[in-house]
Amino acid sequence: MEGLRNDGRRWNELRRIHCQLSTSGSSADGSAYVEQGFTKVLCTVTGPAEPGSRQRGRSDGATVVCEVYFAAFSGTDRIKRGRNDKKVQELQTAVQKTFASVILTHLLARSEIAISLHVLSQDGGTLAACINATTLALIDAGIPMADYVCACTAGQPAIGLGGGSGGGDDDEPDPYLDVNYLEESDIPSLTVATVGGGEKVAVVSMESRVRIERLEAMLAVGISGCARVREIMDKEVRRYGKEKLDGTGE
Amino acid sequence: MPKEPETSLAEKTFVLEALKQNLRVDGRELHAFRDVQLIFGDDYGFVDVRLGKTRVLARISAEVTKPRSDRPFEGLFTISTELGPMASPAFEVGRPSELDHTISRILERSIRRSHALDAESLCIVTAQRVWSIRADVHFLSHDGSLLDASCIAVITALAHFRLPVVTVSGEDITIHDVEERVPVPLSILHWPICVTFSFFGDDENGETMYLLDATAQEEALRAGDMTITVNKNGEICQIAKSGGVAVEAEILMRCARLAAEKVKVIDKMIGDALREDELRRNKGNLDWLKEGRAENDR
Numbered sequence: 291m292e293g294l295r296n297d298g299r300r301w302n303e304l305r306r307i308h309c310q311l312s313t314s315g316s317s318a319d320g321s322a323y324v325e326q327g328f329t330k331v332l333c334t335v336t337g338p339a340e341p342g343s344r345q346r347g348r349s350d351g352a353t354v355v356c357e358v359y360f361a362a363f364s365g366t367d368r369i370k371r372g373r374n375d376k377k378v379q380e381l382q383t384a385v386q387k388t389f390a391s392v393i394l395t396h397l398l399a400r401s402e403i404a405i406s407l408h409v410l411s412q413d414g415g416t417l418a419a420c421i422n423a424t425t426l427a428l429i430d431a432g433i434p435m436a437d438y439v440c441a442c443t444a445g446q447p448a449i450g451l452g453g454g455s456g457g458g459d460d461d462e463p464d465p466y467l468d469v470n471y472l473e474e475s476d477i478p479s480l481t482v483a484t485v486g487g488g489e490k491v492a493v494v495s496m497e498s499r500v501r502i503e504r505l506e507a508m509l510a511v512g513i514s515g516c517a518r519v520r521e522i523m524d525k526e527v528r529r530y531g532k533e534k535l536d537g538t539g540e
Numbered sequence: 541m542p543k544e545p546e547t548s549l550a551e552k553t554f555v556l557e558a559l560k561q562n563l564r565v566d567g568r569e570l571h572a573f574r575d576v577q578l579i580f581g582d583d584y585g586f587v588d589v590r591l592g593k594t595r596v597l598a599r600i601s602a603e604v605t606k607p608r609s610d611r612p613f614e615g616l617f618t619i620s621t622e623l624g625p626m627a628s629p630a631f632e633v634g635r636p637s638e639l640d641h642t643i644s645r646i647l648e649r650s651i652r653r654s655h656a657l658d659a660e661s662l663c664i665v666t667a668q669r670v671w672s673i674r675a676d677v678h679f680l681s682h683d684g685s686l687l688d689a690s691c692i693a694v695i696t697a698l699a700h701f702r703l704p705v706v707t708v709s710g711e712d713i714t715i716h717d718v719e720e721r722v723p724v725p726l727s728i729l730h731w732p733i734c735v736t737f738s739f740f741g742d743d744e745n746g747e748t749m750y751l752l753d754a755t756a757q758e759e760a761l762r763a764g765d766m767t768i769t770v771n772k773n774g775e776i777c778q779i780a781k782s783g784g785v786a787v788e789a790e791i792l793m794r795c796a797r798l799a800a801e802k803v804k805v806i807d808k809m810i811g812d813a814l815r816e817d818e819l820r821r822n823k824g825n826l827d828w829l830k831e832g833r834a835e836n837d838r
Contacts, residue, residue: 380645383638387783391764480779490786494766496779497649502800505776509789 293451296472297327301451301464304442304515307522309422311430311530320431324423327470328413333423335431338401351395356386356405358420364412366471381407385420388493392485394434403433414474415443417481417495422519429527437486438523441493442515444508445469445479446500465504465511482512487520489513544630547760555761559740559749566592566755571798573753574685576806578696578813584723585701589693592755593683598693599676600701604715607663607670615662616672619647619694627679627686628756643687646780647677650732650769651694654777661727664706669713671703673726684755687767691734696810700817701726730771732778733806735799738762739785748787750795752802766792768799772807 293300305327314321318334338352358381360371371378385405393403405427407420418441425439450463469479478498485492491513500508547555555565562570574592581588585600607614621644623631631637651657662671675697677690702723705716738754740763751758759765764784769777776796781787 376645376648379641383641384782389783391783391785485786489789491781491789491792492783492786494779494781494792496776497653499654499775499777502770502774502776502796505779505796506793509792513789 295451295466297470302467302511302514304468304518305470307422307519309426309523309526311426311527318427318431320427320429320433322423322426322430324419324426326415326419326422326468328411329415329419330409330411331416331419331423332408332410333420333427334406335403335424335427335433336406337403337431338398338433339404341400341402349399352393352398352401352403354386354390354393354395354403354405356382356389356407356424358382358385358407358409360409360412364409381417381420384417384493384495385424388421388439388483389424389428389435392436392439392492393428394436397434403428412471414469414471415441415481417441417493418443418468418483421483421493422523426523426527438520439483439485439492440487440516440519440523441481441483442467442512442519443469443474443479443481444512444515445473445477446504446508447473447477462504462507465508467511467515480508480512482509482516484513484516484520487517544628544760547757551757552761555757556740559751560743562743564751565757568753570749571752571802573802573806576692576809578692578810580700580813580817585697587693587697587700589689589696591683591685591689591692591753593681594685594689595679595681596686596689596693597678597680598690598697599678600697601674601676602671602701602703603674604664604669604713605672607667609667611659612667613663614659615670617652617657617659617662617675618672619644619651619675619677621647621677621679621690623679623682623686627682631679631682639686643690646687646734646767646769646778647691647694649778649780650691650734654730654732654769654771656695656728656730656732656777657698658727658729664713665708673698673701682756684757684759685736685753688734688736688753691732691769692806692810695728695731695733696814698726698728699731699810699814730773730775731807731810732769732771733803734767734769735802736765736767737795737799739764739766739787741785748785748791750787750791752798766795768796770796770800770803772804774800 308325310323313323314334318336320335323332358378362368362370405424421439421441445466447463478500480496483493577590579588587598589596623640624633625631675694704723705721707714738751740749743749766781768779
C-alpha cells in the first residue's frame with residue numbers, strides 16, 4: 291500500500307464528485323445535490339422573493355439568508371443538531387457571508403434569497419460540499435453571481451506516504467487533498483473556497499494547529515483542488531443546460 | 541432593533557481615498573497596532589485591556605465541580621462573552637448580534653480548541669473533582685478590533701490568574717486559603733493571539749489593501765476580514781475568513797507572516813506587563829514563583 295491513503299487515493303486525488311441540478315423540481319426556485327465521496331448535501335434556493343419581515347429588506351441590495359439542517363443519521367452517531375447548535379450556526383454564517391459577497395446583490399434590491407442546506411451524510415469536508423451545492427443551486431435558480439464559488443479541503447499529515455508520493459521530500463510530507471472523515475479527525479486540515487477557480491480566495495477556515503511554513507503548501511493544494519472542482523461543476527452545468535435546450539429533459 | 545449609525549458618504553470617500561494614499565485617519569501606519577495598555581486589578585486574573593478607545597475587561601474565576609463523565613481527567617474551561625449596550629448603543633442585551641457569535645466562536649477556536657490551557661492540570665480527583673475555570677469577557681467600549689482585544693484580555697488574565705492550592709489526603713480535599721498557602725499559576729501551554737486583517741479595495745498596483753487593528757469606522761467600511769490566531773512559536777491555531785472580498789492566496793500568506801511577526805511583539809509585551817505587575821505585588825521577591833506550579837504529578 292505504498293503511497294496510498296487509507297481510502298486508496300494518492301495525496302493529490304479528489305474523491306468522486308457527483309453533482310446534479312434541479313433536484314427538487316418546482317418546490318424551489320433552484321436546487322442541487324452534491325456528493326463528495328460519502329459527504330452528501332442537498333441545497334434548495336428560494337428567491338429572489340419578498341423578504342419575510344420588513345426589517346430584512348435593504349434598499350441597496352438583496353439579503354441572503356441561510357439555514358443548515360443536519361440529518362440526525364448523517365454522522366457516525368445519531369445526533370440531533372438543533373437550530374442553536376454552534377456547529378450549525380458556524381456553517382450558516384460561513385455560507386451566508388460567502389454568498390452575500392459573490393451574488394450580485396445590487397441587482398436585486400429589496401429582495402431576499404433564502405438558501406437551505408440539508409446535510410444528508412457527513413464524511414469530511416461538510417463546509418466545502420455545502421458551498422459547492424449552494425453555488426449549483428444558485429445557478430439553477432438563475433441568480434446573478436460573479437463566478438462559481440468552489441470549495442475543497444486540504445490536510446497536512448505528519449508522516450509522508452512514502453513510495454510514489456510525488457515531489458515532496460521526506461521531512462516535508464505532501465498535503466492531502468480533499469480529506470475524508472478519518473483524515474479530518476486525525477490531521478490538521480483547512481477548507482478553502484475560491485471564486486472562479488483562480489487564485490482568489492473567498493473562504494479559508496482552519497481549526498487545528500499547524501506550523502506557519504506548512505500553510506502555503508496546504509493552501510496551494512486546496513486551491514488546485516478548487517480549480518478541479520470548478521471544472522467538474524461547470525461540466526455538469528453545461529450538460530444540464532444543453533439537455534434543457536434540446537428538450538430531452540423533463 | 542438599534543442599528544449602528546451609517547457612515548456618511550463624505551466620511552466614506554475620505555477614509556477610502558486616504559487609504560489609497562497609504563494614510564489612516566488616526567495617522568497610523570497601515571500595518572500598525574494601536575498601543576496596547578494592560579491594567580491589572582487588585583485581584584489575580586483581572587485584566588483591563590485598552591486598545592485605543594476599545595476597552596475590554598476579562599475576569600477569571602475558578603470553582604470546584606464534577607468533571608464530564610466522558611473526560612474524567614480534564615477540568616472545565618469556559619469563555620463567556622456578551623456584547624451589551626455599554627460598548628456601543630448598537631448592541632442589545634439578550635439578543636446576540638452576528639459580531640457576538642463571531643467573537644465567541646473565534647475565541648473558542650483560538651483558545652479552547654488549541655488547548656492553550658492544559659485541561660488535565662485542573663484535575664483534583666479523577667472523575668470526582670476538577671477545577672472549572674471561567675473567563676468572563678466584558679466589553680466596555682467599542683472602537684474596532686474587539687476580537688483582538690478580547691483575545692489578549694483572556695490570555696493575559698489566564699496567565700495572571702492564581703489557583704488556590706489543593707491537597708488531597710485519602711477522601712478529603714482541602715482547598716487552602718490564599719493567606720495560608722501561596723496560590724499557583726495555571727498551566728498554560730502556549731499563548732494564542734488573534735490578529736484581524738481588514739481588507740479594502742485594490743491599491744494602485746492592483747493588490748488588495750489590508751489593515752491591522754481597524755477602528756470601528758474602518759470596520760464599517762471594510763470589504764472583508766480575516767482573523768488569524770498565531771502563537772509566538774509560529775504555529776497557526778486558527779484561520780477564519782468567511783466571505784467578504786476574495787483575496788489572492790499570495791496576500792493571505794503575507795498576512796499570515798505579518799501576523800506571526802506582530803504576535804511576537806504582543807507576546808513579549810504581555811510577558812513584560814505580567815512580570816512588572818508581579819514585581820509590584822511582591823516587592824521584588826520572585827523566588828516563590830519558580831516553585832509553585834499547577835501541574836500535578838500523575
